[in-house]
Amino acid sequence: MSDKDKVWPTGLTEAESEEIHRHLIQGTQIFGMIAALAHLLAYLYSPWLK
Amino acid sequence: MIYGKIWCVVKPSVGIPIFLSAVAIASFSVHLAITTNTTWVKDFLNGKPKAAATAPAKAAAVTPSVRS
Numbered sequence: 001m002s003d004k005d006k007v008w009p010t011g012l013t014e015a016e017s018e019e020i021h022r023h024l025i026q027g028t029q030i031f032g033m034i035a036a037l038a039h040l041l042a043y044l045y046s047p048w049l050k
Numbered sequence: 051m052i053y054g055k056i057w058c059v060v061k062p063s064v065g066i067p068i069f070l071s072a073v074a075i076a077s078f079s080v081h082l083a084i085t086t087n088t089t090w091v092k093d094f095l096n097g098k099p100k101a102a103a104t105a106p107a108k109a110a111a112v113t114p115s116v117r118s
Contacts, residue, residue, distance in 0.1 A: 008058035017057035024066065025051070031073075047090045 007013060012020070042048055057065065085091045 010058060010061045012057055012062075014055055014058060018051055018054035020057045020062050020066075021051055021054040024069070046094045 004014060008017070010017075
């Protein structure tokens with residue numbers, strides 16, 4: 001794990017792996033925010049939980 | 051970043067579709083379960099008025115029979 005330029009079995013280095021992961025996390029956060037907004041609107045405008 | 055090195059051992063071309071599919075299937079399942087197990091989704095989509103407004107009247111109608 002100490003060699004930063006090591007190419008792992010997937011063909012990626014640690015830096016590349018972390019870059020992909022950063023984008024995946026960001027996408028998940030944006031999806032989550034849109035989903036939370038959609039649930040808020042559903043709660044307000046439908047009989048859900050009322 | 052925590053778990054940031056996972057893509058060193060899991061191919062992104064395999065792991066990312068699995069991750070996205072898991073999210074999609076889980077979300078679809080929950081929404082399908084709600085639409086099949088409740089009546090208000092269909093009523094709401096068909097523009098019917100809220101069922102909640104009739105709930106207190108129903109409760110009032112039920113209560114006397116429970117007491118007697």
